[in-house]
Amino acid sequence: MSETTSRDSGYESSLKDSDTAIAAFQPRHRGFLGTAQHFLHASPTMVPVIVLLLSVIAFGFAAPNFFSAFNLSLIMQQVAIVGILAAAQSLVILTAGIDLSVAAVMVMISVIMGRLSVEFGIPVPVAILIGLICGSGTGLLNGLLVTKVRLPPFITTLGTWNIFLALNYYFSNRETIRSQTLDTDAPLLKLFGERFNIGGAVLTWGVVLMVAIFVILWFVLNRTAWGRHVYAIGDDKEAAELSGIRTDRTLVSVYMLAGLICAIAAWASIGRVGSVSPTSFFEANLESITAVVIGGISLFGGRGSIMGPMIGALIVGVFNSGLRLAGVDVLWQLFATGWLIIFAVAIDQWIRKISS
Amino acid sequence: MSERQPVLSGRNIVKHYGRVTAIDHADFDLYPGEILAVIGDNGAGKSSMIKTLSGAVVPDEGEIRLNGEVVHFTSPIEAREAGIETVYQNLALSPALSIADNMFLGREIRKSGFAGKYLRMLDRKAMERIARDKLSELGLMTIQNIGQAVETLSGGQRQGVAVARAAAFGSKVIILDEPTAALGVKESRKVLELIQDVRSRGMPIVLISHNMPHVFEVADRIHVHRLGKRLCVIDPKLATMNDAVALMTGAKKPETSMMAA
Numbered sequence: 359m360s361e362t363t364s365r366d367s368g369y370e371s372s373l374k375d376s377d378t379a380i381a382a383f384q385p386r387h388r389g390f391l392g393t394a395q396h397f398l399h400a401s402p403t404m405v406p407v408i409v410l411l412l413s414v415i416a417f418g419f420a421a422p423n424f425f426s427a428f429n430l431s432l433i434m435q436q437v438a439i440v441g442i443l444a445a446a447q448s449l450v451i452l453t454a455g456i457d458l459s460v461a462a463v464m465v466m467i468s469v470i471m472g473r474l475s476v477e478f479g480i481p482v483p484v485a486i487l488i489g490l491i492c493g494s495g496t497g498l499l500n501g502l503l504v505t506k507v508r509l510p511p512f513i514t515t516l517g518t519w520n521i522f523l524a525l526n527y528y529f530s531n532r533e534t535i536r537s538q539t540l541d542t543d544a545p546l547l548k549l550f551g552e553r554f555n556i557g558g559a560v561l562t563w564g565v566v567l568m569v570a571i572f573v574i575l576w577f578v579l580n581r582t583a584w585g586r587h588v589y590a591i592g593d594d595k596e597a598a599e600l601s602g603i604r605t606d607r608t609l610v611s612v613y614m615l616a617g618l619i620c621a622i623a624a625w626a627s628i629g630r631v632g633s634v635s636p637t638s639f640f641e642a643n644l645e646s647i648t649a650v651v652i653g654g655i656s657l658f659g660g661r662g663s664i665m666g667p668m669i670g671a672l673i674v675g676v677f678n679s680g681l682r683l684a685g686v687d688v689l690w691q692l693f694a695t696g697w698l699i700i701f702a703v704a705i706d707q708w709i710r711k712i713s714s
Numbered sequence: 715m716s717e718r719q720p721v722l723s724g725r726n727i728v729k730h731y732g733r734v735t736a737i738d739h740a741d742f743d744l745y746p747g748e749i750l751a752v753i754g755d756n757g758a759g760k761s762s763m764i765k766t767l768s769g770a771v772v773p774d775e776g777e778i779r780l781n782g783e784v785v786h787f788t789s790p791i792e793a794r795e796a797g798i799e800t801v802y803q804n805l806a807l808s809p810a811l812s813i814a815d816n817m818f819l820g821r822e823i824r825k826s827g828f829a830g831k832y833l834r835m836l837d838r839k840a841m842e843r844i845a846r847d848k849l850s851e852l853g854l855m856t857i858q859n860i861g862q863a864v865e866t867l868s869g870g871q872r873q874g875v876a877v878a879r880a881a882a883f884g885s886k887v888i889i890l891d892e893p894t895a896a897l898g899v900k901e902s903r904k905v906l907e908l909i910q911d912v913r914s915r916g917m918p919i920v921l922i923s924h925n926m927p928h929v930f931e932v933a934d935r936i937h938v939h940r941l942g943k944r945l946c947v948i949d950p951k952l953a954t955m956n957d958a959v960a961l962m963t964g965a966k967k968p969e970t971s972m973m974a975a
Contacts (some may be wrong), residue, residue, distance in 0.1 A: 601807075
């Protein structure tokens with residue numbers, strides 16, 4: 359042994375005397391803001407829930423008739439379609455991606471379902487099934503482009519958005535299938551527009567469908583291995599890969615499920631609009647992203663609860679309805695939505711600071 | 715000694731990246747129950763070589779044997795299934811997921827019966843119980859809540875979770891890539907104790923490290939990697955840290971007096 363070794367190797371000997379409680383978890387005094395930050399970090403859905411409750415109460419005072427069962431249920435009807443699209447969007451955003459094609463897929467699939475039933479005389483359930491399969495197919499295309507061709511999700515879906523929009527015009531001949539035609543030839547397509555009353559509230563099956571989709575997704579994301587993998591991939595894809603998750607396969611399945619949900623939204627949208635129009639829901643794309651962001655799901659992936667976007671969609675609906683009933687110009691609805699987005703992302707950034 | 719069969723061995727491993735030769739006919743041997751340290755200067759190719767053993771890199775040439783059987787890993791998943799667990803330098807943990815979720819990432823336990831089979835529901839209680847057991851076994855139960863997110867843990871605790879995960883599931887070999895590089899003195903100490911604890915249970919460990927005191931403290935043999943291949947294997951009791959540094963930087967030629975048996 360040379361002198362160097364003996365001098366070096368003893369350098370940690372004093373550690374024996376060091377405090378043995380070193381790794382203990384020390385309770386920190388965080389103060390009110392810190393406690394709030396930790397609380398929100400642990401339960402990310404609470405931000406949109408609080409915002410929703412406050413806005414409902416505020417508009418209840420500010421706008422006449424706002425706080426009626428009828429109006430509140432009307433808001434739910436209005437947000438159902440964007441809400442379902444937001445569910446699809448959430449899945450993709452949880453993996454740190456984004457899907458710009460959701461609305462285009464929905465409109466295209468509604469055209470496919472409508473044309474197959476009305477023009478080609480295919481039995482309506484079969485037409486719906488074909489539509490659902492086509493929807494999953496659009497997701498498969500997005501998913502393969504993202505994983506195999508390694509294109510960023512933004513670019514992939516920017517491209518497929520345009521492609522699906524073009525196909526939508528091709529399949530539809532730019533013609534609308536009118537409500538009366540649907541009533542006689544394919545009433546099943548309008549199923550989710552049918553209303554029923556609970557007390558003073560008027561709900562549609564579309565609202566029930568939206569809630570059901572979110573509940574199912576909540577279960578799948580939180581109680582199955584697949585769901586945990588979706589979060590892990592969004593959190594850190596490389597780490598997920600090294601942990602033994604087949605990330606590409608999971609990503610493709612995420613896009614396919616998103617496509618399927620868009621196709622389900624297509625069916626529901628026919629009921630909501632009453633007709634099949636190739637030019638409907640032009641803004642639903644960005645509205646779905648808005649709902650997801652306001653719902654507290656991080657655009658950087660891996661964070662947020664799936665229930666958030668449903669609440670996010672409701673918040674936008676409440677603002678629009680409340681401002682309208684208060685007699686405020688439509689432009690202020692946009693103005694409010696804009697601030698909501700900025701507020702939501704600012705809160706997200708603040709909560710995420712905890713991890714650094 | 716020569717009749718001892720290595721648990722994990724590599725022969726003539728070659729890997730090119732374009733025109734760069736990262737691994738140049740390298741050999742590697744890990745024997746049962748030992749801690750083998752792998753040292754080498756930056757760019758010597760030790761990480762690349764270790765990645766061929768853990769399945770993250772597929773070698774162009776050469777042969778890898780696990781318990782005498784030739785294996786061909788094309789992904790880390792295959793190496794894991796064969797019983798080789800790797801703790802990567804970046805730990806491969808998902809910060810937002812809980813400790814239990816992380817320990818079982820990629821090998822979750824499902825409930826039995828209908829809920830597990832058809833609803834594919836996870837058995838959270840079982841996973842949390844096993845995770846807690848594994849952590850206590852390694853003396854890591856200073857972690858309060860098994861359901862807390864990994865990002866709320868300190869660096870040492872995260873490392874502990876990653877090592878515990880490897881120790882819990884690795885059946886043949888554990889590879890640790892720079893486990894103390896990002897840690898403070900006290901946390902490093904904990905992790906080194908953890909490593910020795912794992913070895914004492916008979917698990918062979920490959921330890922890649924730049925930290926000479928740590929290497930000389932825990933390693934049974936030291937594999938010196940230089941210019942893409944194994945230069946020599948030295949015995950930490952016969953060589954000094956100075957020798958080791960001189961060997962890996964090329965300042966000194968290997969001498970038989972410091973060779974490991």
